[in-house]
Amino acid sequence: MNALESALSEIMPFPLFAGYPRGMVLELCAGGRIATTDHRQVLFQMGEPASAFAVVLSGAYKLTKHSPGGSDVIVHFSTPGDVIAALIMPQAKPMLPVTAVSMGPSRAVLIPRETYLKVWKSNPELIFRIQNLLSTRMHLLQNHKMLTRAPLTQRVADLLLNLADEKTKQGSALELSLPLTRKEIADSLGASVEAVIRIMSDWSKLGYISTTDQQIRVERADKIIDISIGAD
Amino acid sequence: MNALESALSEIMPFPLFAGYPRGMVLELCAGGRIATTDHRQVLFQMGEPASAFAVVLSGAYKLTKHSPGGSDVIVHFSTPGDVIAALIMPQAKPMLPVTAVSMGPSRAVLIPRETYLKVWKSNPELIFRIQNLLSTRMHLLQNHKMLTRAPLTQRVADLLLNLADEKTKQGSALELSLPLTRKEIADSLGASVEAVIRIMSDWSKLGYISTTDQQIRVERADKIIDISIGAD
DNA sequence: CGCCTCTTTGAGCTCAATCAAGGTGTGTGG
């Protein structure tokens, strides 16, 4: 609980809690604990009963579902400020709808379902803020659906731009704030790794993007934007 | 307002209003009016300011977005009991995120935004019911994302099953409760009409499905289910 | 009767999947 209090200053600026007094945020986190996860460690396992939901503090988590066909599909990337499994808390016997896997070392606040039912549920303002996060997610999913007919190059460009952190903008360069492998891009787009690699290699050669370790940098945002809207 | 009162008996059984007294439902519909639309008539136009949201009464509406590439994509099929544009009502200056087009003659209750802000917003229970509808929609979108790698046959089968009305089950036959063209199936899956036609023609020849007018009937649900899970 | 939507079938072509093989870096146990 002590670690939790020290994390308060991290939580409070998130849109979810913006403007709320310290005491109130503390109340909203009642019974919560900080989970620290390593690269590829599982935070939530799909199918298990959901006794808590999470607010991402730092790092990132990929939310995956495994299709009957064997291969996993990435449904969403959760970055700091995002909630995981909050939508299903009001259900009678909530089951986790996705598996959440850490991308690099990450931290999240796990808040027990009881706290949600007791404190969050009766706060309409807060419910709307969660709804806003979901609205974003829904928008991304709809966007993805819109691009099913588009060539893969366009879909990759779109993904990079969606994940590019606006805050890191320097001139025409953007930086992705999460470590992202080609495989993960492929799993998120429903494509093969090889195809993603071929596309991104071309862009690297052209100087549109650069990769160090697993940090992707969009060097020529203008070009990538052109591609993402199909103007190539 | 008179027509509205006569529609009350239709609205009240919807999960959205289930268990609420007549007077309360009437209050929730304050200022509302019934919109009757013909086949292919536009109920909502994407991009326009949203002064009202809708609860579908009868028939169906397809929610579409037009991609920069020109072609339209169907994001969702809204059937009776579903809400359209409710999620964005709390926003300061809400714009319609989709175009809603009538599929066959349909009816919907248009409820002004003010009523939402005055009556709906302060009712947490109601907000959760809307969230449930959205949860369903989100689940469908995630499901669609999961199937991006699956062959088209599987995706078509999955769509048919999603739209099949459980209530119409007769033995192993299911009926789709909305008139659906091959083009609409294609637009929903991000595929070409021709490909959809070829697949469904095969199924018709095999006796798995039958079409009269634009009412699709799944004759051999077992076979279609097999195909939808990739067991073909 | 001409226009429009919806359906159908055929032929050719292309994008991206699959298969195959090799390279690199990191962690792990002997």
Next chain:
DNA sequence: CCACACACCTTGATTGAGCTCAAAGAGGCG
């Protein structure tokens, strides 16, 4: 410290599902 496994990246060759283009028949409607 080496060997081995494992995750990730890369490149090439082959193939096929599904797109595009083309052409045409069947209602429904003003």
